[in-house]
Amino acid sequence: MTTSVSDANLPALADKARIPSYARSKMEAGIVHFGVGNFHRAHMAVYLDDLFNLGLGHDWAIVGAGVREADKAMRSALGAQDYHTTIVAQEADETEVRITGSMIDFIDPARPDLVVARLSDPKIRIASLTVTEGGYHIDPATGKFNAQDPAILADLADFEHPRTIFGMMLKALQARRSAGHPPFTVLSCDNITGNGHITHNALTGFAGLIDPEFGAWVSEALSCPNTMVDRITPVTSDRERERLRREFGIEDRMPIFCEGFRQWVVEDRFTDGRPPLEKVGVTFVEDVAPYELMKIRILNGGHAAICYPAALLDMEFIHDGMLDPQIARYFDKLQESEIIPLVPPVPDVDLSAYKRRIVERFGNAKIGDTNRRVCFDGSNRQPQYVLPTVLDSLRQGKPVTGLALISAFWCRYCAGTTESGAAIAANDPAWERMNLTALAARQDPAAFLAMSDIFGEIGTHPAYIEAFGNALRSIWSRGTRETLRRYIDGEAL
Known part of the structure; x- marks a missing residue:
């Protein structure tokens, strides 16, 4: 007999997997994350789940966001199970099954205005992203911001209604600046050399096209720490869903089977605080x-x-x-x-x-x-x-x-x-x-x-x-x- 993943079914799942020990109804969002794919859910979301299980950082829960068709499908699948994910971590001689609850919401990808509104909320102190190497609007050969990217040009033509991730971030940063709120930290979790520098250059370059004075403020005020992330995380297919049902008796629309190993090294430069992730194995350094x-x-x-x-x-x-x-x-x-x-x-x-x-x-x-x-x-x-x-x-x-x-x-x-x-x-x-x-x-x-x-x-x-x-x-x-x-x-x- 299989049990579906949901808030209501967590007690019944406790003998099949490690479940959250914290009350998710009392969690508050502190992070908006773009790119809710397998890697994010097996990496950053797991570290936060570990932290929350220690009784710490309960105002740093994750809200998902995205702009692609795949984000709509992910939101639908995760929403049907209250944004939980089953993680099966496998080494040669050991398997660990856990259900994470660190994500508490997922904004409708068809409503970029709601994304901007959430990012404008001072309770959100980190905007993080895993959008792959191609999602930073950079020239691959030079590593510099590509101001001629068609998506960037479209946002510039109608900046009141941005559609790109960076456009939405900048629109929210404008609102926070006007309201006297500090900017959120932008935390890249992509495997890109100097991912923080690239993120900062892209946002600064884009902001300067909107308004040179705004671009100067973004360059000075915005913190984009460099990070190193590591966990081998394959794509989920029907094979993994069937394995989860057959071997563990758990029904999950988007489970993740990954390696047990994980590592996260982060430059300790945050604009408005951060969760104490050093308590759960994250390495904070001056130079990543x-x-x-x-x-x-x-x-x-x-x-x-x-x-x-x-x-x-x-x-x-x-x-x-x-x-x-x-x-x-x-x-x-x-x-x-x-x-x-x-x-x-x-x-x-x-x-x-x-x-x-x-x-x-x-x-x-x-x-x-x-x-x-x-x-x-x-x-x-x-x-x-x-x-x-x-x-x-x-x-x-x-x-x-x-x-x-x-x-x-x-x-x-x-x-x-x-x-x-x-x-x-x-x-x-x-x-x-x-x-x-x-x-x-x-x-x-x-x-x-x-x-x-x-x-x-x-x-x-x-x-x-x-x-x-x-x-x-x-x-x-x-x-x-x-x-x-x-x-x-x-x-x-």
Whole structure:
């Protein structure tokens, strides 16, 4: 017999999962969060749930918000179960099932005016977001705010009724400023290098287009801390919903099956207070950059390294690739010779030990994380996770053979078929462009590097042009396996 997740059913669920110990009816909202996807609900929402279970921070509950069609579906699914989420955290030898209650409301995505009104309320002291790399209105090659983004231009044309997340934030900040209320802190929880700086630059740039004086105020008054976030969180499908029913007797429309590991490092710069999350394992520091660079280059760059060759070999899951001896050796050589040497020291962290822990995490078969999920949106992720390491390496005159191989495998993936001839369904917001360019690059690898909005100056660097061209030609002519072997054995590609 299964029990549906809801406020009324929590007592009946107590023998199936860990449930909130706090009275949600007495919670007050302190955070509006944009992008209520699986990662947010398995990460920030879990940390807050831990805090609330300690009897602390009950005025920091989450209100969900969003602007996409997917947000409407998420609101509907979560609303039907009083905004609870079942989290199944799985390690090789341990499984924990819990139901979180840290979200207490979700604003209708069709009502941006209500989002602005909520953000204008001084009780809201943090506006947080997980909107992926493509949601910041930035030029991927430069990292600067893109004032010509059509969505930004539309907001500027009718700023009384903004439709973008940043437009709604700025409209609310105007209202708070006029009322004499302090600005909320904007807390990015996306895997982007310098996510706080990028958020601040985007909001400041946008505000300056509205009114230069307002832009100057936003630049001075607004705090956007940098953060490093980490927890492998796959997409939820009917498979996970059925597993939850069958194995645990719980009915949840949007459960999450994820790894047990989680980490959150935050720059301690908040405008109007913050929840005491250090009580539940969050690390507050003066400078997030070393932690962030470590995670993005070793973990996210490592993800990019293994997902594309594994997908080309028709492997479904990340653990399939990590448990493949050849792909594992490629990963290890790439990390030790080309990635880790370009990661600055991190306080109290052994980088090789950190890498070994990542190997364990990637190899966790219980998670069921797919290569397709990790391969998604390479046009935004490669400039964040891979190409900055390439640029550092080129500037220092170091080899880029393995780093170029990452992007060459990505290019081959974008050609739209695996090595067996199986079709690869569209897997990038710019898939048509990526597919056409990747097919052209089979004959002329420079065609792929000519996408200057992605590769920037890297695409014109002779050493990288040579390394990428050799790698791509090898993948097409020799195949993935032989190309990997040649790289591992130190042979020319």
